[in-house]
Amino acid sequence: MTKPALHTEFADIAALRQALDRRAVSAVELASSALDAAQSAGDLNAFLHIDADLTLEQARAADAALAAGNAGPLTGVPIAHKDAFVTRGWRTTAGSRMLEGYLSPFDATVVERLQQAGAVSIGKLNCDEFAMGSGNENSAFGPVRNPWDTGAVPGGSSGGSAAAVAARLVAAATGTDTGGSVRQPAALCGVTGIKPTYGTVSRFGIVAFGSSLDQAGPLAASSRDALALLDAMAGFDPRDATSVEHCGKDANEPGRVRRGFDAAQAGYDAAGAKPLSGLRIGVPAEYFGAGLSDEVRAAVEAALAQFEALGARRVDISLPRTELAIPAYYVIAPAEASSNLARYDGVRYGHRAAQYGDLTEMISRSRAEGFGDEVRRRILIGTYVLSHGYYDAYYLQAQRLRRLIAQDFQRALTQCDVIMGPVAPTVAKNIGDNRDDPTADWLADVYTLGISLAGLPAMSVPCGFGTGAHERRPVGLQIIGNYFDEGRLLAIADRYQHVTDWHQRVPATQDA
Amino acid sequence: MALNEEDVARIARLARIELTPERRAHALQELNGMLHIIERLQQEDTEGVEPMAHPLSAIEDVALRLRADRVTESGSESERAALMRNAPEAQDGLFLVPKVLE
Numbered sequence: 001m002t003k004p005a006l007h008t009e010f011a012d013i014a015a016l017r018q019a020l021d022r023r024a025v026s027a028v029e030l031a032s033s034a035l036d037a038a039q040s041a042g043d044l045n046a047f048l049h050i051d052a053d054l055t056l057e058q059a060r061a062a063d064a065a066l067a068a069g070n071a072g073p074l075t076g077v078p079i080a081h082k083d084a085f086v087t088r089g090w091r092t093t094a095g096s097r098m099l100e101g102y103l104s105p106f107d108a109t110v111v112e113r114l115q116q117a118g119a120v121s122i123g124k125l126n127c128d129e130f131a132m133g134s135g136n137e138n139s140a141f142g143p144v145r146n147p148w149d150t151g152a153v154p155g156g157s158s159g160g161s162a163a164a165v166a167a168r169l170v171a172a173a174t175g176t177d178t179g180g181s182v183r184q185p186a187a188l189c190g191v192t193g194i195k196p197t198y199g200t201v202s203r204f205g206i207v208a209f210g211s212s213l214d215q216a217g218p219l220a221a222s223s224r225d226a227l228a229l230l231d232a233m234a235g236f237d238p239r240d241a242t243s244v245e246h247c248g249k250d251a252n253e254p255g256r257v258r259r260g261f262d263a264a265q266a267g268y269d270a271a272g273a274k275p276l277s278g279l280r281i282g283v284p285a286e287y288f289g290a291g292l293s294d295e296v297r298a299a300v301e302a303a304l305a306q307f308e309a310l311g312a313r314r315v316d317i318s319l320p321r322t323e324l325a326i327p328a329y330y331v332i333a334p335a336e337a338s339s340n341l342a343r344y345d346g347v348r349y350g351h352r353a354a355q356y357g358d359l360t361e362m363i364s365r366s367r368a369e370g371f372g373d374e375v376r377r378r379i380l381i382g383t384y385v386l387s388h389g390y391y392d393a394y395y396l397q398a399q400r401l402r403r404l405i406a407q408d409f410q411r412a413l414t415q416c417d418v419i420m421g422p423v424a425p426t427v428a429k430n431i432g433d434n435r436d437d438p439t440a441d442w443l444a445d446v447y448t449l450g451i452s453l454a455g456l457p458a459m460s461v462p463c464g465f466g467t468g469a470h471e472r473r474p475v476g477l478q479i480i481g482n483y484f485d486e487g488r489l490l491a492i493a494d495r496y497q498h499v500t501d502w503h504q505r506v507p508a509t510q511d512a
Numbered sequence: 513m514a515l516n517e518e519d520v521a522r523i524a525r526l527a528r529i530e531l532t533p534e535r536r537a538h539a540l541q542e543l544n545g546m547l548h549i550i551e552r553l554q555q556e557d558t559e560g561v562e563p564m565a566h567p568l569s570a571i572e573d574v575a576l577r578l579r580a581d582r583v584t585e586s587g588s589e590s591e592r593a594a595l596m597r598n599a600p601e602a603q604d605g606l607f608l609v610p611k612v613l614e
Contacts, residue, residue: 105594198567212565241576242566327553330546338527345528347607352600359610364530376529380520380539381546383527397553399563404556406570439545455567483571 003040005078006033008168008506013077013225016171020066020076027062027076027120031055034078034122038169044145046160046169047080050123054089058120065118073232075118080170082161083124084131085111085216086205090121094207095129095139095157098344098351098370108205109237110174110216113254117232122170125160129372130341131176131209133157134184134441135434138374143431146189147507149472152428155185161219162189168506172220172229178210179329180423180448182217186460187423187476192226192493192503193219196486198455199244200252201230202237210336211242213329213452222503223461223493230486231257247484260487261494268495274311275495281312282416286322287447293426299464299475300422303496307420310495317412317419321405325450328405330442331385331398332453337375338382344370377438406454409480418492419480422447427466427473447478457486461493462502472507514544 007030010016019025035052062076086092086104093099107115115121128138136144136159144159146152147167154163158175162185165173175182177195186193195217203214218229236252237243243252250256268275283304288297308314346352346366353365371379385394412419425444434440451458460476477496481489497503515523520540524531531539566574585591592605601608 102598105591212567238577238579244568321556324552324556327550331550331553342528346600347609348595349598350600356610359612360528361530362610364525364528367528368530371529377539377542377546379527379529380523381543381550384515384519384523384543385550387523387526394550394553396563397556397558399565400558400561401553401556402567403561403564403570404558406564406567410570438542439549442549453567454570483568 003036005037005169006030007078007171012222013074013171013220013228016077017073017075021071023066027059027066028056030076030078031059031120031122034170038122038164041167041169043150044147044163044167045142046126046144046163046167048083048093048124048126048141048160049091051090055120055122058115062118062120072116072118074114074228077119077172078122078170079114079119079172079174079229080122080125080161080164081111081174082127082158082176084127084176084207085174086207087111087121087124090124092124092207093141094131095127095141096370096372096375097140100140100351102349104205106205109202109239110233111205113233113235114174114229125164125173127160128157129375130207130337131157131178131181132337132374132378134180134445135429136160136185137431137434138372140372145431146428146473148190148474149428151430152473153188153431155188155424155428157181158185158219162186162191162193165189165191165219165221166507168221172218172225174216174229174233175219176206176214176216177452178213179333179452180445182219183423183448183458183460183476183478184445186219188428188474190462190474190502190505191219191221192223192459192461193217194226194230194459194486194490195452195457196230196234197247197457197483199242200234200247200484200486202235202240202243204237204239208340210333211340212336213333223490223497226459227258227261227490230490231255250484257486257490260485261491262487264488264491265494268491271311276307276492277311279312279418279492280315280416281307282315282317282412282419284317284319284322284412284419284421286319287421291425291446292422295466295470296422296424296426296475300477303463303477304420306496306500310499315416317415319408319412319450321401321408322450323446324401325405325453326443326446328398328401329445329449329453331394332402334378334382335386335395336382338379338386341375341379346370374438402453405450409450409454409456413482418489421478423460423476423478427470427475451480456483457481457489459489459493461496462505463500464502515540515547
C-alpha cells in the first residue's frame with residue numbers, strides 16, 4: 001500500500017460531504033485517489049473489477065451536480081459494490097467462474113439508488129462464490145486477505161467489502177447477508193455493518209442465493225456512515241416481490257431509517273449523562289456457551305459493561321433454539337439456492353462446456369465446470385431436501401422450525417429492547433485452515449443464522465481485538481433489534497462509538 | 513439415514529450436475545457429512561406449527577404482490593443485443609443449443 005486515499009482525511013461521510021459542498025475537495029480528486037489506493041492494495045485481492053473510466057465518469061457527474069447545487073446525500077462519496085449486485089458497465093461474477101465476464105444489461109436497485117444519491121463507485125468487490133461462505137475462500141478468483149493480518153481471512157461472504165472498508169480504500173461498501181454475510185466479515189475486519197429487516201432493501205438485481213433470506217446492507221467505518229448508506233438504499237421496490245411497502249406505521253422509503261435514528265437520538269440526548277438509561281439489553285445465555293472463545297467473550301463482555309456505563313440495563317434471556325438454527329438454515333438456504341441456481345444452464349448466459357453431446361450433457365457438464373466445490377455441495381444437498389419423499393421431513397420441518405425460532409425472538413424481545421452478543425465464536429481464522437472440513441464454517445455461523453431465519457435487523461460493531469497471536473484480529477459485537485428497528489440499532493451503536501474508538505482504528509500499512 | 517452412491521447419482525442427475533465417478537465418491541462423503549448436521553432437525557417437535565416461508569409472517573399477514581401484466585421493456589434491437597451479448601452461442605437473435613429433435 002502506498003498513500004492513504006484522500007477521503008481518509010475526513011472524519012466521516014458527513015464531513016466529507018461538507019468538504020465537497022464547500023468545494024474544498026472534488027469528487028474527481030476523491031475518486032482518483034481511491035482508485036490509486038485500490039490498485040496499490042492489489043495484494044488484498046478485494047477488488048474483482050476496476051474501470052477508471054466508468055468511475056471518473058460518475059465522479060464528473062457528481063462534481064457537476066455539486067456545481068449545479070443539486071447534490072444528493074452521498075454525492076461524491078467513494079463506495080464500492082459487492083460483486084453480487086449486477087452493474088451496468090462493470091462485470092458481475094458473484095465470485096463464480098460460471099459468470100466470468102458477465103455484463104448485466106441493468107443495474108440492481110441498490111446500485112441505482114446509491115448512484116441517484118450521488119455515490120461514486122470505485123468498482124466491484126470480491127466475495128464467496130454466489131455469497132456462499134464465511135471466509136471468502138470460496139471465490140473462484142482467489143481469497144481476500146484481511147487488512148489487519150494478511151494471513152487471516154476477512155470473513156465472508158462479503159469479504160471484499162469488509163476488507164476494502166477496513167483498509168479505507170473506500171468510504172463504505174455494499175454487502176449482502178443471507179446467513180451472516182454482512183455481519184460476520186464486518187466483525188472479522190473491525191468495521192461496522194448492518195443487515196436490515198428482510199424486505200426493506202430491494203433484492204432486485206442481487207444475484208439470488210436464498211430468496212427468503214437474502215438482504216443487502218452496508219459496511220462502513222462507523223454507525224453514522226452505515227446509516228448514510230442504508231437510508232439511501234432502503235425503500236419499497238415493485239420489482240422485488242418480497243419488498244415491503246410499509247415498515248409498521250411508516251412507509252418503506254429513503255429517509256425512514258434516518259428518522260428512526262434521529263428519534264432515538266433525541267431520547268438519548270434528553271437522558272443526559274446516562275444516555276441509554278432505561279434501555280434493556282437482552283443477553284442470551286446460548287450465545288455465551290462452550291463454543292465461544294475466551295478472547296471474543298472478553299471483548300463482548302467489556303462492550304456490555306460499556307453499555308451499562310451508558311445507562312443500559314442487562315437482562316438475561318434465552319433463545320433456546322439457537323443451535324437448531326444451523327440445521328434449519330442449512331436446509332432452507334441450500335434448497336432455495338438449488339432452485340435459484342437452476343437458471344445457470346449455459347444457454348442464455350454463463351459458462352458453457354467446450355465438449356458435449358446432447359442438451360442434457362451440455363447443461364450438466366457446464367454446471368459441473370462452472371460451479372465451485374461449496375456451491376456444488378449446496379446445490380446437491382438442496383436438491384435432495386426438496387426431492388420427492390424427503391420434502392416433508394427436511395424442507396417443511398425446517399420451515400416449521402423457522403417459525404419457532406422467530407417466535408423465540410419475539411418472546412425474548414418482550415423482556416428486552418435489543419439483544420446483544422458475539423457475531424462469531426472466534427476471531428478470523430488463517431487462510432487455508434478450513435480446507436479439509438467444508439462444514440466447519442457452517443457451525444461457526446451459530447450466532448447469525450437465527451436472525452436471518454427470523455428476518456430481523458442486526459448489526460456488527462467493532463468492540464476489540466483478540467489476544468496473543470490474535471492481537472491484530474478484530475472482534476465484533478452483534479446488536480439485534482425487532483423488525484424495522486434499524487434506526488434505533490444504529491443510534492445505540494453510535495452512542496457506543498461516542499465513548500469508544502475501536503471503529504477508528506485502522507490496520508497498519510503492511511507489505512504483504 | 514446415510515446416502516449411498518446410487519442416491520448421489522440420482523441427486524446429481526436431478527440437479528443437472530455431472531459427477532465423475534471419483535467426484536461421486538467424494539460427494540457421497542460430503543453429503544453424508546452435511547446430512548449429519550441437518551438430521552438434528554428431527555429432534556424438535558413441530559406438530560401443528562405452520563411452516564414459515566416469509567419471515568415477516570412472524571408479525572403480520574404477508575401476501576405476495578402480483579404485478580400488472582404489462583409490457584415494461586421496449587423490446588428494441590439494442591435491448592435485445594444487450595441481453596444476448598452474454599450468450600455462449602447465438603445467431604440471428606436466437607440462442608443456440610444442441611439439436612433436441614432428430
